[in-house]
Structures are given as structure tokens and as C-alpha cells.
Amino acid sequence: MKVLFVTSEAYPLVKTGGLGDVAGALPAALRDIGVDARILLPAYPDAMRRARLTGKTVPLGNPLGVGETRLLEGTMPDTGCPLWLLDCPAMYERTGGPYMMYSGVDWPDNFRRFALLSKVAAMIGTAGDLMDWRPDVLHGHDWQTGLVPAYLNAWGARRPPFLFSIHNMEYRGLFGPEILDLIGLPRSQFSINGLEFHGLVSTLKAGIFYAQAVATVSPSYAAEIKTPVGGQGLEGLLQARAGDLSGILNGIDSNAWNPQTDPYLAAPIDVADPAPGKRINKDMLKRRMGLDADGDRPLFGLVSRFVAQKGIDLVVAALPGMIASGAQVAILGAGDTGLEAALNDIVGRYPGEAAVHVGYDEHLAHLIEGAADFLLVPSRFEPCGLTQLYALRYGTIPVVRRTGGLADSVGHVDEGPNGTGIVFDHALPDALNWAIGRAMTLYRDKATLNKVRQRGMSQDFSWKRSAKEYLRVYGSMVGGDVHRP
Numbered sequence: 001m002k003v004l005f006v007t008s009e010a011y012p013l014v015k016t017g018g019l020g021d022v023a024g025a026l027p028a029a030l031r032d033i034g035v036d037a038r039i040l041l042p043a044y045p046d047a048m049r050r051a052r053l054t055g056k057t058v059p060l061g062n063p064l065g066v067g068e069t070r071l072l073e074g075t076m077p078d079t080g081c082p083l084w085l086l087d088c089p090a091m092y093e094r095t096g097g098p099y100m101m102y103s104g105v106d107w108p109d110n111f112r113r114f115a116l117l118s119k120v121a122a123m124i125g126t127a128g129d130l131m132d133w134r135p136d137v138l139h140g141h142d143w144q145t146g147l148v149p150a151y152l153n154a155w156g157a158r159r160p161p162f163l164f165s166i167h168n169m170e171y172r173g174l175f176g177p178e179i180l181d182l183i184g185l186p187r188s189q190f191s192i193n194g195l196e197f198h199g200l201v202s203t204l205k206a207g208i209f210y211a212q213a214v215a216t217v218s219p220s221y222a223a224e225i226k227t228p229v230g231g232q233g234l235e236g237l238l239q240a241r242a243g244d245l246s247g248i249l250n251g252i253d254s255n256a257w258n259p260q261t262d263p264y265l266a267a268p269i270d271v272a273d274p275a276p277g278k279r280i281n282k283d284m285l286k287r288r289m290g291l292d293a294d295g296d297r298p299l300f301g302l303v304s305r306f307v308a309q310k311g312i313d314l315v316v317a318a319l320p321g322m323i324a325s326g327a328q329v330a331i332l333g334a335g336d337t338g339l340e341a342a343l344n345d346i347v348g349r350y351p352g353e354a355a356v357h358v359g360y361d362e363h364l365a366h367l368i369e370g371a372a373d374f375l376l377v378p379s380r381f382e383p384c385g386l387t388q389l390y391a392l393r394y395g396t397i398p399v400v401r402r403t404g405g406l407a408d409s410v411g412h413v414d415e416g417p418n419g420t421g422i423v424f425d426h427a428l429p430d431a432l433n434w435a436i437g438r439a440m441t442l443y444r445d446k447a448t449l450n451k452v453r454q455r456g457m458s459q460d461f462s463w464k465r466s467a468k469e470y471l472r473v474y475g476s477m478v479g480g481d482v483h484r485p
């Protein structure tokens, strides 16, 4: 089985969130079970610097009329997974993020940048002589790759089948209809039975509509997106495609996130006796973030993009009460400037008790996961969520809202013998306050605290199980009827 992973990020080459983690780890896990998985990723400057390039290039000409384009062959630096970087300097050789300028504004030509990625993926799928390798399945991720099957449809190509993975319905890839001429897609696709969405082009809808099969990153989110609450206006289409939609929980890269060997930790954390390792990491984190070292007080961590999805406003509302009840809080993240300002403001009132680091910091993310007693994940919605999985592995008890992948990966301590975290239901400050109160009580009961930590650390969230499920989906696509196009 040969599978081309088409993605806009892949750790450690480029990452803005969980998609990067997944696209870095899942192809390697698939290779471990015998799948010939390879990655196609834009040749951003960071990716060029970090990839191991073989020197072999495949010229592609100027497929979208936006500049000379070629493929650079290489491998991923840590897993050795084969990789093609899609090199088009006019599109990707820029300083800034993969989707935005440093100012936080989207690149105005994103439709071209990701149409090029999608078109080249479709070309690799259909042109046997492009390179010595042709995939049996194309597997694209999120709105950035939703046009892959639109190109295949436009060309009348029935194969290879395309699996569309949805990591987040909120990003619908919306652009004006005038882009269709510019990226070489027929206007006939601009229809309710196509990629039209309320008078705009939605590349997310294109992916869902034209793919042979659709996957998302947890069973609960697969159910939620078929309802108005999670479907972002595409719930009807997702209901229509329910027979081809699967929800497969993400795993974690158990090498990059291993509490025994993590180079970013001050001490390893041992499942047989987590407390000593946790204490050393907690002391280190408090020093690093300027938190008072005295006393035995629970430390709550938060590692997140600062966006409405993540319930950051709930943390802002809960913070004064947390400090008043004796907790300390360590926050890492970046994103929405309003949320950054709100956090800076509230945290600034409690020096020594709460601290926030605004920015992207892989090292600090690992240290918080290892050092905190509890990790806050109060998301309004969460397709899967990875930080709670890292927390469980690092003996940090997640405090999560019962939604999406959080509901599928964390059980509430009072709801059965296998509880691994604190789970609350409503995206309201009072509900989060209740959950924090429950965490404070648990913290004082050291025997139970230790037991819950150990339970979390013993869970298996490795990619192996999920990789097998993806292989099953690929198999059904290759063997079965090609429903679309």
C-alpha cells in the first residue's frame, strides 16, 4: 500500500499545532506496519533547512502559472520517512508562518499557495512517469488540501482515491469564486453539488464533497460535525457522507513525548513513582517562569493556541479564584492579540502566583507538560487534542471539557474506576471553577492523586492502533467502489 500524505505542516519541519504533530508521526507509524507512506509538504525555508535532502529534484515546470516548481527529494530528520518538498520560491520562500505573515494576517495568496500543493498532489497521483513512485491512495489534511479531489474530478481521473482528514471544521478555506479561473478549476464545480458554500469557494467543502472517504480525529468529533453545533454549516453534507466518514483518535509520538527520555525535562518521570520526578520538574518550571517556590501548592498548566476554540476566556475568568484558593498557574501560548492582552492583564495582577509566556516554545511546552500537577484544556470544541494526551503520559492530570477527543481520551475521576482526569460539561466559568475545585481536593489526597497519575501514565495512546485503522480505511478505498468523483 503506497500512500502520499499531503500536508501543510509536519513536525519537526514546520508546526503550528496538532496537525504538525500528526503529519510528523502518523506516516512513520504507518511505515512501521508496512505501508509505504511518503510526505508532500511545501518547501518553506524552515522545512528546507531541517529536512535531509538527497539532492535529487523533479522539475514540474510552472503548473499553476505562479512560478517555476519542482520537487526536492528527501527524508524526515528523525523518522527517516521519505519526503518531497514542493519547491516554488514565489509561493513558499518567505519569512513568516505557513499561513500568516508575522503580523498575524493571512498571506493574501493562500488560495494559490495551497491550490499548487493540491494540484501537484493530484499530478503525482495520476502521472505515472513523474517519478518512480505512484500512490495507491492520496491522504490530504484540512482545507489546505481540499482541492486535491477537485482537480482529480476536473480531470476525470477516477484514481487514486483521496482520503480527506478533517482536523478542524472551523477553518473552511473560504475564497471568492473568482479564484477558480486563477487556479484552473472549472466553474461547473461552483455549485451546491460541488465546492460552493454560501456564494464562496470552500476548499474544506471541496475535500468533503469530492473525497472518496472522509476521516476525522476522534469518534466524538465525527458525531459532533454531523450536527449544527459542530458542523459549521456543513453538517448536511457530512450527514450525507456519513457512510464514508470515520472518526479515528489521534495517537502521540511516543519517542518525542517520552517522560523517561525527554531532553526538555529536568528529571525523568517514572510511572512506578511519579512524585519525585514531578517535583524536580515543578521546581525547575517555577524558577524558569518566576513563580514563588514556597509551599506545597497545586500548579495548573496551559499550553495552547490562544483562539476562541480553546476556552481561554474561561481561564481568564477563573484565574482570580484559582489564586485565591492557593493554586499557581503557568501558561504558554500565542494567537489572538485580544486573548494575549487579557491573559497578560490578569496574570500581571498575581506576580509569583501566575505567569504567562507569549510565544511558541517547544522546550517550555514539554516542561509544562512534565511539571504541572494539572493541565487545563477547557475547549469549547476539540476535534482530538494532543496536549491532554501528553499530560496523561507525563503524570499530569488533565482538566478537560467533555467534548470531541477530550471526551474520548479522558475519563472523570468520580465516574468510574478508570478515571484519569477531571471532566466538566459546560463552557461556563462556573463549570470550570467546579472542575478546579475538584482538582484542588484531589491534590490534597496524595494517595489518590498518585493513583490517578499512574493510571494516566499507563494508558496507551501510541499511534500503532490508529495506524491500523487508517490502513483498514485505505484498504477499503482501494478495494471498494470509488464513489466519487
Ligand code: ADP
Binding pocket: 016, 017, 018, 019, 021, 303, 304, 305, 332, 333, 334, 359, 360, 361, 362, 365, 384, 385, 386, 387, 388
Ligand atoms: P491544536 O492543533 O488545535 O492547536 P492540539 O492539542 O492538537 O491542538 O495540538 C497542539 C500542539 O501544539 C501540541 O503539540 C502543543 O504542545 C503545541 N503547542 C501549542 N501551543 C504551543 C506553544 N505556544 N509553544 C509550543 N508548543 C505549542
Ligand code: GLC
Binding pocket: 017, 018, 019, 022, 167, 168, 217, 250, 382, 383, 384, 385, 386, 405
Ligand atoms: C486540530 C485540532 C486538534 C487536533 C489537531 C490534530 O488542530 O484543533 O483538536 O488534535 O488538529 O488532529
